[in-house]
Amino acid sequence: MHVIESGNVAAATGVKLARVQVIAAYPITPQTPLTEKLSEFVESDELSAEYIPVESEHSAMAVCIASSTTGARSFTATSANGLLYMNEQLHWAAGARLPIVMCVANRGVGAPWTVWNDHQDTVSQRDLGWIQLYCSDHQQIHDTVLKAFKLAETVSIPVMVCYDGYLLSHTYMPFDVPEQAQVDAFLPPFKPTHFLNPEEPRNFNTVTLPDVRPDLHGNTAPGYMEIRKTLHSDLRAALTEIEKIDGEFGEAFGRGGDPFVEPYRCEDADYVAFCMGSLSYQLRDVVDAMREEGTKIGVIGLKVYRPFPDAAVRDALTAHKGVIVFEKALSYGNQGALYADVKSALYSAETRPFVHNYIVGLGGREIKTHHLYDALTESIKNEAAIGDEPQWVGLKL
Amino acid sequence: MRQDIIEIRWHGRGGQGAITAAKIVANAAFKSGYNGVVMAPTFGTERRGAPVYTSLKIAREKIYDLSPIATPDMVVVLDHTLLEEVDVTHGLKEGGQIILNTPKSIDSYDFGAHRLSVADVTAYALEAGLAPGIVNTGVIGAFAKATGLVSRELLREAIRHEFSAMKPEENARAAALTYDRTVIGGA
Amino acid sequence: MSKEEFCSMISVSEPGPGDGGNTGSWRVVRPVIDLEKCIPAKTGKPSCFNCWLYCPDAVVTKTLPPTIDYTYCKGCGICAEECPAGAITMVDEASFTKEEK
Amino acid sequence: MDNDKKTTVLTLTDEEIVNPGNRACSGCGLGIVYRTALKALGKDTVLAVPPSCLTVLQGLYPVASTKLPCVNVTFASTAAAATGVRAALRATGRDHLNVVAFAGDGGTGDIGIQALSGACERGEDIIYICYDNEAYMNTGVQRSGTTPKGVMTTTTPIKGKLQHKKDVPSIIAAHGIDYVATASAAYPLDLYDKVKKAASMKGGTRYIHVHTPCPSGWGFAPQYTVHIGKLGVTTGLFDLYEIVKGEFSLTGESAKRVGKERTPVEEYFKTQRRFRSLSQELTDEMQGMIDAKWANYTA
Numbered sequence: 001m002h003v004i005e006s007g008n009v010a011a012a013t014g015v016k017l018a019r020v021q022v023i024a025a026y027p028i029t030p031q032t033p034l035t036e037k038l039s040e041f042v043e044s045d046e047l048s049a050e051y052i053p054v055e056s057e058h059s060a061m062a063v064c065i066a067s068s069t070t071g072a073r074s075f076t077a078t079s080a081n082g083l084l085y086m087n088e089q090l091h092w093a094a095g096a097r098l099p100i101v102m103c104v105a106n107r108g109v110g111a112p113w114t115v116w117n118d119h120q121d122t123v124s125q126r127d128l129g130w131i132q133l134y135c136s137d138h139q140q141i142h143d144t145v146l147k148a149f150k151l152a153e154t155v156s157i158p159v160m161v162c163y164d165g166y167l168l169s170h171t172y173m174p175f176d177v178p179e180q181a182q183v184d185a186f187l188p189p190f191k192p193t194h195f196l197n198p199e200e201p202r203n204f205n206t207v208t209l210p211d212v213r214p215d216l217h218g219n220t221a222p223g224y225m226e227i228r229k230t231l232h233s234d235l236r237a238a239l240t241e242i243e244k245i246d247g248e249f250g251e252a253f254g255r256g257g258d259p260f261v262e263p264y265r266c267e268d269a270d271y272v273a274f275c276m277g278s279l280s281y282q283l284r285d286v287v288d289a290m291r292e293e294g295t296k297i298g299v300i301g302l303k304v305y306r307p308f309p310d311a312a313v314r315d316a317l318t319a320h321k322g323v324i325v326f327e328k329a330l331s332y333g334n335q336g337a338l339y340a341d342v343k344s345a346l347y348s349a350e351t352r353p354f355v356h357n358y359i360v361g362l363g364g365r366e367i368k369t370h371h372l373y374d375a376l377t378e379s380i381k382n383e384a385a386i387g388d389e390p391q392w393v394g395l396k397l
Numbered sequence: 398m399r400q401d402i403i404e405i406r407w408h409g410r411g412g413q414g415a416i417t418a419a420k421i422v423a424n425a426a427f428k429s430g431y432n433g434v435v436m437a438p439t440f441g442t443e444r445r446g447a448p449v450y451t452s453l454k455i456a457r458e459k460i461y462d463l464s465p466i467a468t469p470d471m472v473v474v475l476d477h478t479l480l481e482e483v484d485v486t487h488g489l490k491e492g493g494q495i496i497l498n499t500p501k502s503i504d505s506y507d508f509g510a511h512r513l514s515v516a517d518v519t520a521y522a523l524e525a526g527l528a529p530g531i532v533n534t535g536v537i538g539a540f541a542k543a544t545g546l547v548s549r550e551l552l553r554e555a556i557r558h559e560f561s562a563m564k565p566e567e568n569a570r571a572a573a574l575t576y577d578r579t580v581i582g583g584a
Numbered sequence: 585m586s587k588e589e590f591c592s593m594i595s596v597s598e599p600g601p602g603d604g605g606n607t608g609s610w611r612v613v614r615p616v617i618d619l620e621k622c623i624p625a626k627t628g629k630p631s632c633f634n635c636w637l638y639c640p641d642a643v644v645t646k647t648l649p650p651t652i653d654y655t656y657c658k659g660c661g662i663c664a665e666e667c668p669a670g671a672i673t674m675v676d677e678a679s680f681t682k683e684e685k
Numbered sequence: 686m687d688n689d690k691k692t693t694v695l696t697l698t699d700e701e702i703v704n705p706g707n708r709a710c711s712g713c714g715l716g717i718v719y720r721t722a723l724k725a726l727g728k729d730t731v732l733a734v735p736p737s738c739l740t741v742l743q744g745l746y747p748v749a750s751t752k753l754p755c756v757n758v759t760f761a762s763t764a765a766a767a768t769g770v771r772a773a774l775r776a777t778g779r780d781h782l783n784v785v786a787f788a789g790d791g792g793t794g795d796i797g798i799q800a801l802s803g804a805c806e807r808g809e810d811i812i813y814i815c816y817d818n819e820a821y822m823n824t825g826v827q828r829s830g831t832t833p834k835g836v837m838t839t840t841t842p843i844k845g846k847l848q849h850k851k852d853v854p855s856i857i858a859a860h861g862i863d864y865v866a867t868a869s870a871a872y873p874l875d876l877y878d879k880v881k882k883a884a885s886m887k888g889g890t891r892y893i894h895v896h897t898p899c900p901s902g903w904g905f906a907p908q909y910t911v912h913i914g915k916l917g918v919t920t921g922l923f924d925l926y927e928i929v930k931g932e933f934s935l936t937g938e939s940a941k942r943v944g945k946e947r948t949p950v951e952e953y954f955k956t957q958r959r960f961r962s963l964s965q966e967l968t969d970e971m972q973g974m975i976d977a978k979w980a981n982y983t984a
């Protein structure tokens with residue numbers, strides 16, 4: 001059934017259909033309407049879940065860490081400084097291999113205060129060991145939430161579902177909501193391999209030594225480094241699972257495909273614009289306009305940022321003359337983090353396109369379509385002149 | 398860049414229900430075959446009483462551009478006192494429509510080349526049994542009449558759905574009363 | 585990869601004694617119970633058992649007579665200090681032969 | 686407490702939930718507290734533990750010294766984690782289990798107080814046990830909010846702590862939770878009965894604050910852990926009490942002292958090196974505070 005609702009409600013609807021068992025909720029703009037909607041679902045008995053109105057984001061993630069360790073499907077949501085306030089907990093959740101799902105309505109981070117959209121919050125959290133998925137519209141938000149639970153519980157790694165604050169969180173657009181039975185068939189109940197259980201008492205996340213050590217049965221138990229290495233290898237292996245789950249989702253719901261990158265008019269393109277989130281859809285209009293003028297250009301939206309799908313990115317980009325990376329975040333003092341990742345993925349390619357970096361829309365600066373048009377035109381025209389330094393779009397300095 | 402998108406801007410005050418009004422129209426439009434519907438409220442710190450606006454874009458095909466409306470085809474004004482604070486015609490296309498909730502007659506206004514429609518929504522809503530100041534359902538009655546974008550029936554259905562828990566009949570009646578009494582001016 | 589394989593390496597500990605090794609080796613003085621003075625031992629009836637109650641390491645038994653697990657006893661001396669009959673003496677570990685240890 | 690049947694050393698269960706051979710220091714007061722509290726809680730219990738001496742006592746991977754399921758959590762989050770355990774137990778039909786947060790004084794009254802306050806305000810169905818050894822012992826004896834005035838620590842190395850001890854149990858009691866109690870490592874039977882009582886009062890938040898002597902941090906020989914703990918109570922410095930649904934009453938040794946002579950607090954200070962720089966003036970000030978407090982206690 002199609003409904004017209006906000007992106008936050010699209011997320012909440014997905015969470016409800018996933019039959020989440022524990023929700024930790026703390027308000028922060030622009031995520032708040034999501035947790036409000038979930039409280040409504042729980043209070044009206046549409047969703048049978050524990051709803052914990054915690055006193056901080058740090059505690060929100062603590063609740064999820066503990067409830068997930070106890071064996072319940074767990075969810076929370078946040079934005080910006082709330083995400084950063086969770087930081088140590090996020091590392092903890094990944095190291096403890098807990099399949100928590102968290103929505104992040106992307107917002108710029110202070111100082112100075114901003115409530116508007118950019119990607120600095122989640123991009124700055126790319127090295128946690130979480131999976132990060134990005135959405136371009138409400139249907140993707142809703143579907144990605146469902147896929148995220150399945151993915152998290154398959155690979156025992158927490159998943160962040162990221163969507164643009166305001167641009168997606170507060171806009172309304174139509175999306176299809178599947179039947180509960182369909183979702184139940186796709187997403188079985190959460191059955192953890194280890195959980196807190198007095199019948200088999202275990203101590204979770206204990207101090208772990210630098211080196212390996214024998215366990216009580218004489219077998220070798222890993223040290224900290226082995227455990228961390230496994231997190232990394234499993235994240236890499238999760239790419240295969242992402243693809244598999246996307247396929248299963250497609251079979252069940254008739255939507256999906258393009259699990260890692262979502263190309264638009266790229267087949268014969270000389271140039272490709274590359275970015276994450278709703279911007280990739282806005283760029284479609286620009287691509288259409290430029291195609292009408294004879295420029296062979298396409299756009300690719302990246303849907304999985306961590307683990308970075310470098311093979312898919314390489315495959316998608318090597319055939320083109322130029323790649324123009326637009327991003328709403330920066331690794332301050334260096335370049336756009338996504339830009340660096342794209343270049344790194346292309347390093348091993350036989351032929352490499354030129355890659356440019358454009359910083360857009362920080363702190364909600366409106367990205368006008370003509371800005372994107374101008375940036376792409378300039379990039380293509382001045383291929384040689386634009387170096388590694390990020391270019392700033394719509395800057396009024 | 399796309400020429401097929403109808404852009405409607407809704408002016409109200411925080412708490413007045415402009416978002417809900419636009420959402421109801423969005424639903425009715427979607428059911429009328431507009432597959433592309435994007436509604437974007439004022440982004441940021443909305444405060445009760447402060448002027449706010451909401452963008453609604455509708456098109457037959459999916460809409461990708463989420464940026465706010467710069468050159469609307471129509472503007473809907475939920476409260477005539479806003480005219481003193483806000484230039485509601487800003488960017489309005491030539492020959493664009495203005496739908497205004499006002500107790501004054503249509504002759505009291507001059508919007509030049511724009512086409513004005515008026516209705517005393519505040520009064521009709523009271524008459525329909527709503528609490529004072531509930532104007533959002535009434536104003537979309539005026540909108541439907543003036544623009545012809547959505548049918549009276551679909552609108553009624555969309556209102557009943559949105560207000561299923563909150564006076565659905567009264568809200569539907571407010572829209573119907575306003576629909577019937579809206580005065581449409583010439584350009 | 586299967587779900588089990590994905591969650592194969594996490595820090596989950598199993599209960600067992602001696603995480604700190606044979607902590608009896610930390611001991612420099614050893615509690616020795618004089619069964620002539622120990623009230624439960626002497627009377628053959630369960631009574632004070634302060635040695636058992638206050639032991640931070642659960643190495644004293646609530647038995648007749650009480651016994652001490654020297655494999656893990658760290659030699660803190662709380663039992664000696666709290667014995668109402670003064671039946672426990674802390675004896676220098678150096679005075680014991682290897683066999684006695 | 687007086688209406689309840691008190692546990693005696695003979696009726697106290699033999700069952701040990703903490704294994705020997707753990708890494709706690711010789712004479713560790715926490716060893717007594719932990720061992721006793723876990724006897725009272727029994728096996729149907731889930732623990733949440735932040736970094737503290739208890740993390741070390743509990744064992745290093747892959748060996749655990751405790752025969753209970755336990756989740757180790759970040760320093761500031763203990764009460765929130767216990768909340769999460771409880772929520773998940775309800776969600777998975779295992780609500781009969783005890784959920785117990787076990788934290789030190791820093792993890793409770795300093796960095797952990799936000800999460801604890803939140804849990805108390807919500808009335809989470811958890812038992813929170815704070816073992817108060819009056820400084821950050823696991824990191825090498827730095828001052829905490831509950832370090833008493835005048836105490837030498839590694840971060841108050843010359844002048845001693847300048848502020849009085851933060852009264853954490855009173856702060857928690859101000860939340861209006863069902864049960865707040867204090868206890869001491871030196872009175873394990875009193876502690877045992879309080880933990881038992883807390884476990885029986887399922888439904889709301891229950892808080893027990895346990896005075897826990899630390900030989901290495903306080904500067905005394907390990908055999909005196911119980912002796913010094915008792916002095917803390919008999920001097921009237923640290924009182925054993927409980928607040929059951931708002932009703933305050935002294936218990937055990939503290940109850941017995943009402944209207945009777947108390948040991949001068951100087952006797953307590955003299956036993957520990959951490960008080961070595963205490964001036965006579967401050968000693969008198971502390972004695973004055975104790976006397977004023979006890980003037981309000983009636984039999």
